[in-house]
Amino acid sequence: MSSIRFDAVSKSFGAGQVKALDDVDLAIADKEFLAIVGPSGCGKTTCLRLAAGFEFPTSGRVLVGNAEVREPGPDRAVVFQQFALFPWKTVVENIELGLRNRNMPREERRIRVMEAVELIGLNGYEGAYPHQLSGGMQQRVAIARAYVLDPQVLLMDEPFGALDAQTRVVMQEELVRLARRNPRTVLFITHGVEEAVYLADRVAIMTRRPGRLKEIVDVKSIREAEGWERYSRIEDVMDLESFVHLRTHIWRSLREEKTGAAH
Amino acid sequence: MTGALDPARRMVLGLAGLVGFFGLWALVAASGLVGKAFLPGPLEVAERLVTLLHTSFAGGTLPQHLASSLQRFSAGYLLAAAVGVPLGLLMGRFRLLDDIVSPLFDALRFIAPIAWVPFAALWFGTGFGGPVLIIFSGAFPPCLLNAYRGARQVEPRYIEAAEMLGTPTHRLILEVLLPAATPSIVAGLRIGAGLGWQSLVGAELIVASTGVGYMMVQAQSGVATATVMVGMAAIGLVGVLIDIALRALEARIHNRLERA
Numbered sequence: 001m002s003s004i005r006f007d008a009v010s011k012s013f014g015a016g017q018v019k020a021l022d023d024v025d026l027a028i029a030d031k032e033f034l035a036i037v038g039p040s041g042c043g044k045t046t047c048l049r050l051a052a053g054f055e056f057p058t059s060g061r062v063l064v065g066n067a068e069v070r071e072p073g074p075d076r077a078v079v080f081q082q083f084a085l086f087p088w089k090t091v092v093e094n095i096e097l098g099l100r101n102r103n104m105p106r107e108e109r110r111i112r113v114m115e116a117v118e119l120i121g122l123n124g125y126e127g128a129y130p131h132q133l134s135g136g137m138q139q140r141v142a143i144a145r146a147y148v149l150d151p152q153v154l155l156m157d158e159p160f161g162a163l164d165a166q167t168r169v170v171m172q173e174e175l176v177r178l179a180r181r182n183p184r185t186v187l188f189i190t191h192g193v194e195e196a197v198y199l200a201d202r203v204a205i206m207t208r209r210p211g212r213l214k215e216i217v218d219v220k221s222i223r224e225a226e227g228w229e230r231y232s233r234i235e236d237v238m239d240l241e242s243f244v245h246l247r248t249h250i251w252r253s254l255r256e257e258k259t260g261a262a263h
Numbered sequence: 264m265t266g267a268l269d270p271a272r273r274m275v276l277g278l279a280g281l282v283g284f285f286g287l288w289a290l291v292a293a294s295g296l297v298g299k300a301f302l303p304g305p306l307e308v309a310e311r312l313v314t315l316l317h318t319s320f321a322g323g324t325l326p327q328h329l330a331s332s333l334q335r336f337s338a339g340y341l342l343a344a345a346v347g348v349p350l351g352l353l354m355g356r357f358r359l360l361d362d363i364v365s366p367l368f369d370a371l372r373f374i375a376p377i378a379w380v381p382f383a384a385l386w387f388g389t390g391f392g393g394p395v396l397i398i399f400s401g402a403f404p405p406c407l408l409n410a411y412r413g414a415r416q417v418e419p420r421y422i423e424a425a426e427m428l429g430t431p432t433h434r435l436i437l438e439v440l441l442p443a444a445t446p447s448i449v450a451g452l453r454i455g456a457g458l459g460w461q462s463l464v465g466a467e468l469i470v471a472s473t474g475v476g477y478m479m480v481q482a483q484s485g486v487a488t489a490t491v492m493v494g495m496a497a498i499g500l501v502g503v504l505i506d507i508a509l510r511a512l513e514a515r516i517h518n519r520l521e522r523a
Contacts (some may be wrong), residue, residue: 054423066278069447074429087520097438100426149428 002065002075002152002185004028004051009060010210011046016058019210020046023060026204026213028153028187033179035188035200037250039257043211044189048157051187052078056139064153074098077146081158083138085130092117092126098149116148119178136167147178153185160195169234169257172198180229193250197243198234210256217252219246291511302488311489312496320490321481322473329497332463332474335391339398340459347406347455348448352440354407355414356432368407376401376462380469389470394463397470401453401462409451413444449516453509 004027011021020043028034036044049055050062051071062069064076072078077098085094092113099109117123121138130138139159146154160168179186179199190196196203201220204213206238223229226242237243285305291297292304303311315325323331354361379400383393417440427437441448467476475494482490 045480052427072426080420082420084424086421101429101431
C-alpha cells in the first residue's frame, strides 16, 4: 500500500513568523495521480518537500504507506524542477546511482537501467553528460532516475516548469503514457491548470498563504466517462467540452485566490 | 586605474620592471657605495649560480640542496592535503565535527609556521621530521578551509537528490561533495603549496642539515653574499614554477567544469 496522507499538517518557517501551511488534510490513494495547484508561494512545494522528508511539519503528520516520514529515501523518488542531475555523472551513472545504493548486482543493474533508458526514450544518450543535453532530455533523465527505483510514490515538483512550451507538451504526453501504463502514486506540483487537468486523477486547489486546501476536483471520473483516452494528443483533449469545463472551473477558483476576491 | 591592459603592453611593462630592477642593482653594486662583500652585482650572482650547479657547497651542489628541500616539501605538503581535504569535507557535512574542530583550528592557524620551529625541532629533530611538520603547518589551513567552504557551498538540491536516492554517507562525500567542491579544493591546494614552500625554506634556515635554507645559512656565516642570493633566487624561481604548474592544473579543471 503506497498512499500519501497529510494529517492536520501545519508548517511554519523562521521561528514561526511565516506560516506556509495551515492545517492541511489530504489523502492520496494507492496508484492515484494527484496534482496540487495554487498561487505562487501558497506552500504547494512545501507539501512535496514534507512528503520527501526534506522538511518536517511544525504540527501534524505526513504518512507514506503507513509510516511517518522521517528522512528522505528511495521509496519516495523526487523529480525536481531544476532537474538536479549530477553534472559530473553521465546519463547512465545518474540513473544507476539509486540502484548502486541498494547494492544491486552489476548485471541486474545494467538490465534495469537499460529498461529505464528504453522506457523514457534516452537511447543513444547513455554516455552523455547532463550539460550536453537539452532541458527536456535532462528532465527525462531525472524521471528515469526516479522510475528506475520502482518507488512507492513519485513526487514531482513542477517538473516541466523549466521547459519550453513545445518540449513541455511532449513531456506531458509521455508522462500520461507512462502513468497509464505503469501506474504509481504520484504527487504532482504545478501552477499550470491545463497540465493538472490533463495529467491528474484529482486536482487539489490551495488557498493563498498560509496554504490551506480549498477544493478537490475529481478529474478521473469525468475523463473516463468522456473517454479522453481515445485521444493521444494533448490539444485534442483540451478541445473537449468536458476538459474546458473543468479547466474553467479550476481557473476561476484559483483566480479568486490570486485576486483575493473570496476573502 | 581600472580596465585591463592588453597582454602585449602588460608584458612590456613587466619586462621594464625587471630590467629596471637589475639595472639599479648593477648600478648600486658598481658605484662602490656598498661594500662588494655585502652587495655583489647581478653578473657575479649569476656566475656563482652557474658554479654552484656543479660545485659542492655546504655538503652538496645547488641541485642536490634543492632536491632535498623539494623532498621535504612534498612530504609535508602531501600530508597536509591528505589530512586537510578529507577533514574539510567531513566538517562541511557534519555539523557536530565542525563545531568540535573549528575553534581549535581557528586558534592553531594563527600560529605562524615559523613559530612552530622550536616545537618541531624538539619533537621531530632537525633532519626530516621537523621541517615536514613546519611545512605541514603552513600548507594545512588553506587545504582544510577550502575543502570545508567548497562542501558547505554545494547546491542543496544535489545533496537532496543524493539523499532521496538513498546514498550512503561515504558515497555522498566521494561522489557528490568531492566533485562539487573540486574547484574550491584545487584553489586551496594551490594556496597551500605556496604557503608550504615559504614555510619550508624558513624552517631550513634554522633546523635542517641539508637543503637550500641550510646552504644559505652556511654561506651567511662565511659572508658569501653571492651564494645567499643564489639561494634566494632559487627559492623564488621554484616557488614560481610550483605556482605555474598548479595554476595550469586549476585552469584545466575549471575548463572541464565550465562546460558542465
